[in-house]
Amino acid sequence: MSVLLQFSLISHIFLGLLGIILFYAVLMVLFKPIDFKRIKFLRRVSLLGLISFLSSWILGGYYYVVYYGNIVKPLIKKSAYPWAHSIFMEAKEHIFLFLPFAALVAVLIFYILGEELEQKQAIKKTVIILSSLIVILGAIMALTGIIISGAARLR
Amino acid sequence: MENKKFKIIHSAICGAIAAVIFIVAITVAADLYLPLKDWLKNVFSHHWVGKGILSLAIFGVVCFFGWFLPIEPSEEKIRKILNLLNWLLILGTLAIFGFFVWEALK
Numbered sequence: 001m002s003v004l005l006q007f008s009l010i011s012h013i014f015l016g017l018l019g020i021i022l023f024y025a026v027l028m029v030l031f032k033p034i035d036f037k038r039i040k041f042l043r044r045v046s047l048l049g050l051i052s053f054l055s056s057w058i059l060g061g062y063y064y065v066v067y068y069g070n071i072v073k074p075l076i077k078k079s080a081y082p083w084a085h086s087i088f089m090e091a092k093e094h095i096f097l098f099l100p101f102a103a104l105v106a107v108l109i110f111y112i113l114g115e116e117l118e119q120k121q122a123i124k125k126t127v128i129i130l131s132s133l134i135v136i137l138g139a140i141m142a143l144t145g146i147i148i149s150g151a152a153r154l155r
Numbered sequence: 156m157e158n159k160k161f162k163i164i165h166s167a168i169c170g171a172i173a174a175v176i177f178i179v180a181i182t183v184a185a186d187l188y189l190p191l192k193d194w195l196k197n198v199f200s201h202h203w204v205g206k207g208i209l210s211l212a213i214f215g216v217v218c219f220f221g222w223f224l225p226i227e228p229s230e231e232k233i234r235k236i237l238n239l240l241n242w243l244l245i246l247g248t249l250a251i252f253g254f255f256v257w258e259a260l261k
Contacts, residue, residue, distance in 0.1 A: 065201045086259040091252045093203055094182045101171040108167045112160045120230050126237040133244050
C-alpha cells in the first residue's frame, strides 16, 4: 500500500473519531443552559465536527475506491468472514452518507438561532436527539470499521 | 427576521430529509436493479461516488426550492420536521442494515 493510501486510511479513522468526539462534546453542552459563551463553543465545535466528517468522507472514499474495492474486498469475500464486507462494509459505506447532512443541520441551527435556542426549548430538545443520533451513528461506523479491519487481518 | 431564520433552517432540514430518503432508495434500488448500479459506475467512475455526489445535489436542490415553498415555518413546524429527520435517520439505518442482512442471507 502506498504512503498516500496509508495516510488516507489513518486520517479517515482519525477524523471520523474526532467528529464523534466533537459531537459528543456538543451533546454534553446542549444539556446545560445556552448562554453567549456556550453558543460560541457549540458553533465552533459543531463546525469542526462537520469538517471532520467531510474530510473523513473524502479520505475514506479515496482509500475505498482506489484500494479497498480492488485489493481488500476480494480477500474478505474469499475468507471465512465474507459477511464482514457483504453486511458491515456495505451498510457502513451507505449509512456514513447520512452523517454530513445531519451534522450540517446541527451547525446551521447553532449559527442561525444562536442564544435564542435556549428560549426555543422544543427545538433544543430535538437538536439534542439529533446530536445523540450523530454520536450513535458515528460510533456504529467506528465499530463496523473495527469488524471489517478485523476480518481483513484474520483472513 | 425570525421568520427568515426559520425558513433557512426549514429548507436545510428539508434538504437533509430528501438526501436521507434518496440514499436509502438508491442503495436498495441499485443493488436490486443492476443497470442502475452500472449507470452510476459509468457516469461517476464508482457507484458509491455517484450516490454521494447525487445526494449532495439533491440536498442542494431541495434546500433551494424549499426556500420558495409557500409555508410560514414556526418553532413548532421546525420541531416537527426535525423530529421527522431524526426518525428517518433511525429508520434509514435500520433499513440499510436490514437490506444487506437480507441480501447476505438469501
